[in-house]
Amino acid sequence: xxxxxxxxxxxxxxxxxxxxxxxxxxxxxxxxxxxxxxxxxxxxxxxxxxxxxxxxxxxxxxxxxxxxxxxxxxxxxxxxxxxxxxxxxxxxxxxxxxxxxxxxxxxxxxxxxxxxxxxxxxxxxxxxxxxxxxxxxxxxxxxxxxxxxxxxxxxxxxxxxxxxxxxxxxxxxxxxxxxxxxxxxxxxxxxxxxxxxxxxxxxxxxxxxxxxxxxxxxxxxxxxxxxxxxxxxxxxxxxxxxxx
Numbered sequence: 597x598x599x600x601x602x603x604x605x606x607x608x609x610x611x612x613x614x615x616x617x618x619x620x621x622x623x624x625x626x627x628x629x630x631x632x633x634x635x636x637x638x639x640x641x642x643x644x645x646x647x648x649x650x651x652x653x654x655x656x657x658x659x660x661x662x663x664x665x666x667x668x669x670x671x672x673x674x675x676x677x678x679x680x681x682x683x684x685x686x687x688x689x690x691x692x693x694x695x696x697x698x699x700x701x702x703x704x705x706x707x708x709x710x711x712x713x714x715x716x717x718x719x720x721x722x723x724x725x726x727x728x729x730x731x732x733x734x735x736x737x738x739x740x741x742x743x744x745x746x747x748x749x750x751x752x753x754x755x756x757x758x759x760x761x762x763x764x765x766x767x768x769x770x771x772x773x774x775x776x777x778x779x780x781x782x783x784x785x786x787x788x789x790x791x792x793x794x795x796x797x798x799x800x801x802x803x804x805x806x807x808x809x810x811x812x813x814x815x816x817x818x819x820x821x822x823x824x825x826x827x828x829x830x831x832x833x834x835x836x837x838x839x840x
Contacts, residue, residue, distance in 0.1 A: 598613055598615045599613075599614040599615075599642065600613055600614065601614055601634075601642075601645070601646050601649060603646075603649065603650060603653070605653040605654070605656070605657050606657065608657065610632060610653065610657070610660070611632065612633070612634055613631065613632065613634070614633075614634045614636060615635055616635075616636050616637070616638050617635050617636070617637070617638070617808060617809055618638065618807060618811070619636075619808075619810055620637060620810065621637065622634060622635070622636045622637070622640060622644070622645060622648045623635040623636075624649065624652050624655075624656070626656055626659035626663070627663075627831075628663050628831060628835055629663075629834075630660055630664075632649075632660075634648065634649055636648075672839065673725075674721060675690070675692075675721045675722075675724040675725045675728065676690070676721060676724075677689075677690055677691050677692045681728070682787075682836065682837060683709065683732075683735070683785065684785065684787070684788060685786075685788030685789070685829075688708055688709040689707060689708050690708070690724075691710045691711070692710075692711045692724055693710060694713045694714075694720075695713070695714070701727075702727050702728060702730075711724050729782075732783070732785055732786075733762055733782050735785050736762050736784070736785040737760075737762055739785060739789075740760060740780050740784075740796075741760060743789065743792050743793055743796060744757065744758075744778070746793075747796050747797060747819075748800075750819055751800050751819065753803060753804055754803070758772065758778040758800070759776060760778050761779045761780070762780060763779050763781060763782065764781065764783065769781045769784055769795045769830070770784070770795045770796070770799045771799060772799040772803060778796070778800070780792075781795075783837050783838055786836075787830055787833070788826070788829060790822070790825070791827075791829055791830040794820060794823050794826035794830065797816055797820045797823065798816060798823075800819075801815045801816050801819065
C-alpha cells in the first residue's frame with residue numbers, strides 16, 4: 597500500500613508518495629508535474645525512508661524549483677498563427693490560412709504546420725484546434741502502428757500483437773490492459789520516434805514484470821538498450837507535449 601510523507605524545507609511543504617518494490621535501495625524521483633516519489637525496498641522501515649527524503653530535501657527542492665521555472669514558459673495554446681507545434685520531435689510554426697476555395701486541411705510544409713480553413717468564423721480558433729487534434733490522432737494511428745509492428749517481433753513473450761488504442765489522457769503515456777490492449781497517448785506523436793518506441797517497450801515489458809523492479813528494467817534494457825536517453829528526452833519535454 598502506498599504511503600505519504602510531508603515535511604517542510606525552507607518556506608515549502610514537500611509532499612511525497614512512498615511505494616514499495618522489489619528493488620535494492622531507495623530511489624527518489626521528482627516528476628515534471630511536481631510529484632515527489634520515493635520507491636523503497638519491501639523491508640525498508642518507514643523511518644529510514646523518511647530520513648532518506650529529508651537528507652535529499654535540498655535536491656528535491658532544487659528539482660521542484662527547476663520544473664516551476666520551466667512551467668512558466670508553458671502557455672495554454674490559442675491555436676493562432678505563430679504558435680509552436682510539435683511533431684515527431686521537431687517543432688513547427690502554426691500557420692492558419694483562410695481560403696473560401698480551400699478544403700479543411702492540415703499539412704506540414706517547410707517548417708510550418710499549415711491549417712487551411714474554408715473561411716473565417718467566430719469559432720476560428722476552435723475550428724483550428726479540432727482540425728489539429730484530428731490530424732494528430734490520425735498521424736498517431738499510422739505512426740504508432742508502424743512502430744508497434746517493428747517492435748513486436750523482438751518481444752518473445754507476445755503470443756500475438758496487441759490491439760492498439762489511441763487516447764488523449766493527460767497523466768500517462770501508455771498502458772497495457774489484461775485484455776491485451778495497448779493504449780498510447782495521442783500526444784506521444786509529438787515526441788521523437790525513440791520516445792514512442794520506449795513507451796511501447798515499457799508497456800509490453802509490464803506483461804512479464806508488473807512492477808518497476810530491477811527485473812523489469814533489465815528486461816527493458818534487453819529489448820531497448822538506449823531507453824534511458826529516450827526516457828530523458830520525453831521527461832524533459834512532457835509539459836510542452838501535453839500542453840493544449
